[in-house]
Amino acid sequence: MGYQKVARASDIPSGRGLCVSVDGIDVGLFRVGKRVFAMENRCPHAGDPLSEGVLEKCVVTCSAHGWDFDVRTGFRPDDADGFPIPCFAVRIDESDVYVDIEAVINMPPRSPSARPKV
Ligand code: FES
Structure with missing residues (x-):
């Protein structure tokens, strides 16, 4: 599937996140300075x-x-050895934000069927 356009950087509020749906997965986008980070939006x-x-x-x-x-790593700040929230590759092109949910950058990829049920 690769990178998909999900939002404009300016859509992401300061001090909060923005939830977007990518192939049925809720992804939280977070803006830190000029960078945007994406991770699964489920605590x-x-x-x-x-x-x-x-x-x-x-x-x-x-x-x-x-x-x-x-939001850069998916880990709790005080638990670097814990199990992180999946974080996804992000690309910004002329203020458009692209996310590749197949490119999990902080842990081995999981199959959708292996995801815990909410
Ligand atoms: S701390 Fe996130 S659901 Fe409880």
Whole structure:
């Protein structure tokens, strides 16, 4: 499938995320300076959308119970050995944001059937 255009960089609010759907997967987009990061938009604690959390620098804090994640790596800041949230390759071209959900940049790819049910 490769890169797909999902948003304009200016669509992503400052200090928050933007949820987009890519091939049926909810992806949270987060803008940090001029860079955009994409990761699965499901908090591993109880499944709430991380795009509705608060983003400070590179860390988003889930609005439900306060778990936090580094949007660059998908790891919790205080648990670098933990299991990360899948993060996807992002490309920006003239302010258009492209995401490749097959290019998981922080962990081995998982098949859709292996994804946990919400
Ligand atoms: S659902 Fe995210 S911290 Fe509980």
